[in-house]
Amino acid sequence: MIDQSTVQKIFDTAQIDEVVSDFVTLRKRGVNFLGLCPFHNEKTPSFTVSPAKGIYKCFGCGKGGNSVNFVMEHEHLDYVGALKYLGKKYHIDIVDEELSPEQEQRKNDRESMMIVNSFAQKYFSEKLLQSEEGMAVGMSYLRERGFREDIIKKFQLGFCLDSWNAFSEQAIQSGYKKQFLVQTGLSIDKEKGLIDRFKGRVLFPIHGIAGRTLGFGGRILKKDPKAAKYLNSPESEVYHKSRILYGIYQAKKSMVQNDKCYLVEGYTDVLSFHQAGIENVVASSGTALTADQIRLVKRFTNNMTIIYDGDPAGIKASLRGIDLVLEQELNVKVLLLPEGEDPDSFSRTMGATELSQYIEKNETDFIVFKTNLLLADAKNDPVKRANLIIDIVRSIAIIPDNIIRSVYVKECSSILNVDERVLYTEINKIKGRLQEEAWKNEQRSNIELQAQEDSIVNQSIIRADNDCDLEERALIRLLLNFGKEELFHNQNEQGEGESILVGNYIVDELERDELGSVNESYQRVFDEYTSNKFNPDFEAKTFFRDHTDSKIVQLAADIMSEPHQLSGMWTRNDSYIESEEMKLKEIVPKLVNEYKGKKVKLLIEEVVKEMQQVQESGDTDRLMELMKQKMVLDQIKNAISKELGNRTVF
Structure with a gap:
């Protein structure tokens, strides 16, 4: 564990x-920042960052915490790793020291999943080769596809026997726990036992960037x-499909050396390029590109060439997703392969030098490629041509860099035979609409966030597993926000003063009872x-x-994100209380007593329920004992009611 001072x-x-x-792209909103949550898909920002409080909080999915907790969640690291x-x-x-038991357990669970994946990789490779x-x-399939054994071993390919549970049984016999076999998705837990997913x-x-096996794709x-036809590992603690690119571990060194990344679609495309001698290639595994995947590439290079086969319909369907790459400020080029070819088949027809030269000669800037592609489709139709211009301008408008944007305007002006001023006018219109839409979204988000903030305390009441959740949560909020505030100042007979703090009063009352x-x-x-x-x-x-x-970090972030105004829980008979700070002497004892009253009410309900059961059984001695307990509890209940102003409020 890392020493506390560090x-x-x-x-x-x-x-x-x-x-x-x-x-996350953050925008200023008052004293806080607002952005799109990286932990769930959303169009309206609900992700808030508070520099003053040192926390982030998403009012959409509920995640929240501090800077370390954010890195843990986003980068899938343990506490020490973050x-x-x-x-x-x-x-x-940083100098490591011994981990705490909780940290060790969490680290061990994640490590156990990685170890199970490693065992599975070795097992599958052994079954393929032996x-x-x-x-x-x-092996017959892979050889039929033309893959050499060195490539098969380089990517650690494997084979799962066509048996219901051969792998699962071997894993259990080898000492691997069922829990981690299921969590990684290698095995599926059925009533009759484990079966092999693949x-x-x-x-x-x-593989991840460090080369460890995160998951599997099976054909x-x-x-x-x-x-x-293809089946992937399910999402897990160690595998997130949208955050990894197939082949990134084998490609990263070459990506840096060549300052370029080739993006293809499938596993075999990557293998074929490596076999041809080109290693700076990754695959999106048949999914649309995500911001996380683009950022992964950006860690090694700012230049990407996307290689398509000759299917125009597929290309047009994926064009919108590439705009995301432009937003991330990557230099994007496109290579359209000859009709009937895909990266796998095409790479087999030539060596590394010839293939590299072909790509360099035929790759095109994405905006130019898109313009020519859509222009061919529009032909002489004026309506299609007008829509084409709008579509192209929309892509140019999202490019953050002014210089790059101006270069594309000049090129597209020439290709489309449209005055640059017309394109700039359209760009400004689109940017204006985007800014207006962003402003409207922010306003809507502000309203939604306020509504969510106002209802957080009330929402917590639905937690069925804890009847006192609302009161306990309110107590914790007082501990965090006002624990060091003075509640009372007592004097003894000698005239010596003693300050009773809010936090000490609360925990002492709970401990006493x-x-x-x-x-x-x-x-x-x-x-x-x-x-x-x-x-x-202590703060x-x-x-x-x-x-x-x-879990404690999440709880603290949730509570610190709640508004400081009191909820309806504290407004009795329409009497409005301005703020907690102004009314601590009233609020704190009232909350403690309401909490005690709620606990007593629950105890009374339990006693009454048992009394009903005992009456049916005829156990008079136990019945008398329970009646005495209820009498004592009723007296406590009445005493608390007096403390609260002779009103039963629980």
């Missing part, structure tokens, strides 16, 4: 808006109209606040915001 230095240095802006990431970013030297079925079926398929291991070899939460995270907050209440350097808000437990 951890604190990282937290103090890593500004949340700086960290998040490496991955600290190392930020330490490197801010040039902070088993009778693997050689007869899997049975009867050739396997293409999908079926027998004809089965009900089965998908032995009150606890069924929510583990809530109870941990109460316990750790109690342990630190006499520590003069609850930063302590729990920067906690090592991601």
